[in-house]
Amino acid sequence: MASKLLFPFFTILLLLLSAASAHLPVDTSLKLMADALEWPTTISIPDLDHDHDHDHDHDHDDLHQDPRRSLFWSRVHYYISYGALAANRIPCPPRSGRPYYTHNCYKARGPVNPYSRGCSAITRCRR
Secondary structure (H helix, E strand, O other): OHHHHHHHHHHHHHHHHHHHHHOOOOOHHHHHHHHHHOOOOOEOOOOOOOOOOOOOOOOOOHHHOOHHHHHHHEOOOOOOOOOOOOOOOOOOOOOOOOOOOOOOHHHOOOOOOOOOOOOOOOOOOOO
């Protein structure tokens, strides 16, 4: 008895679902697919121009005009240690010769690279 009622129930359910999906625009799924494919994989040079010319086409994505977004997509990676992130800590410049985690980099005195190794004729140790 239950199997005789299931067939008409599923038939009516299938007709209702097909009628409901007929009211949706056809290009909805295609638009979502096209939007997903338009995301850039990387941007090599960030767009940091804050003066936007209004003479350009308005077809550009907002992604290319927001400098924060373009920095997110750039290929340049900077790594900062937890010590450099401490409060009231200014990291050393990259080419100063000192490690960036040196305490008070700008006030530090003494040799830049105080490393010394064992002395032998082959290594020409520092004297």
